[in-house]
Amino acid sequence: xxxxxxxxxxxxxxxxxxxxxxxxxxxxxxxxxxLFVAKQSGEGILIEQSYAxxxxxxxxxxxxxxxxxxxxxxxxxxxxxxxxxxxxxxxxVDGNIITAKFREKGGYSYSFFNKVVPVFDITSEGExxxxxxxx
Amino acid sequence: MDKLISIYWFAILTIVAVAVVYMVAVFYSQPYDxxxxxxxLLVNKVADCLSRGGELSSDLFYEGNFNVGYKDNFLETxxxxxxxxxxxxxxxxxxLVEFFNIDLSDTGFFLEEGSLxxxxxxxxxxxxxxxxxxxxxxxxxxxxxxxKQYLIKILGIVRKTEKNVN
Numbered sequence: 328x329x330x331x332x333x334x335x336x337x338x339x340x341x342x343x344x345x346x347x348x349x350x351x352x353x354x355x356x357x358x359x360x361x362l363f364v365a366k367q368s369g370e371g372i373l374i375e376q377s378y379a380x381x382x383x384x385x386x387x388x389x390x391x392x393x394x395x396x397x398x399x400x401x402x403x404x405x406x407x408x409x410x411x412x413x414x415x416x417x418x419x420v421d422g423n424i425i426t427a428k429f430r431e432k433g434g435y436s437y438s439f440f441n442k443v444v445p446v447f448d449i450t451s452e453g454e455x456x457x458x459x460x461x462x
Numbered sequence: 463m464d465k466l467i468s469i470y471w472f473a474i475l476t477i478v479a480v481a482v483v484y485m486v487a488v489f490y491s492q493p494y495d496x497x498x499x500x501x502x503l504l505v506n507k508v509a510d511c512l513s514r515g516g517e518l519s520s521d522l523f524y525e526g527n528f529n530v531g532y533k534d535n536f537l538e539t540x541x542x543x544x545x546x547x548x549x550x551x552x553x554x555x556x557x558l559v560e561f562f563n564i565d566l567s568d569t570g571f572f573l574e575e576g577s578l579x580x581x582x583x584x585x586x587x588x589x590x591x592x593x594x595x596x597x598x599x600x601x602x603x604x605x606x607x608x609x610k611q612y613l614i615k616i617l618g619i620v621r622k623t624e625k626n627v628n
Binding site for chain 1: 475478479482483486487490493494496499500503504507541542543544545546547555625
């Protein structure tokens with residue numbers, strides 16, 4: 328004789344693992360998508376481009392002898408091993424061309440039109456101090 | 463188990479994944495377009511060089527008339543350089559400064575630097591499909607010199623398309 332409780336137990340036993348597996352797979356799918364989007368948004372080339380352009384525009388905007396501080400913590404997190412050895416040369420200037428490089432195989436350049444000489448001082452924590460001198 | 467192996471569910475997941483990857487790739491492959499800011503800075507720089515506190519620079523005049531020789535060394539005087547980071551065939555900047563009397567009659571004096579070829583971009587840039595062309599900005603202001611008022615129009619253009627638009 329089959330009792331009612333046995334039926335319920337049996338039914339639960341069939342449905343529960345299937346549903347849980349279904350939910351887990353869906354969550355895994357969504358997680359992978361979110362991680363993909365997060366990885367794309369934090370890519371080095373985007374951050375390099377952003378800082379190269381920001382710094383160039385700042386140089387064009389400010390008066391000579393202006394001191395500017397920029398927080399580049401996110402740049403220091405792209406390739407922390409590379410950053411430890413090269414943070415002081417992560418932002419360089421060649422004539423009127425700024426280059427931001429935060430990883431081994433990276434680098435993005437953008438030019439400014441002001442005839443000035445920017446001087447950079449970068450800490451290992453990612454704080455940039457820039458002084459724009461007369462050219 | 464039907465749900466898991468359902469071809470329809472797999473198809474939906476695939477479509478969603480492809481759509482997300484495509485949208486993200488398209489969005490993040492677009493470079494930041496900073497030309498509008500840059501051309502405004504250029505125009506402001508030229509304006510600041512010509513006039514401080516509403517008074518035109520005395521270097522612009524010679525014996526009561528506009529100093530034509532001022533044109534020759536304008537970029538150097540203002541501390542502007544048009545060098546760029548890539549070996550483009552033509553210069554990526556242009557500006558034109560025109561001086562008018564207060565009654566809007568032309569003084570005949572103007573300053574011009576950069577690539578003339580960029581001017582044609584300004585006429586058609588308003589239409590969206592031409593966003594790959596150069597970015598143009600025109601500004602105007604009044605200034606005085608020896609009690610005489612002038613209207614100064616500055617047209618600034620920055621191209622640099624390859625670095626700002628895909």
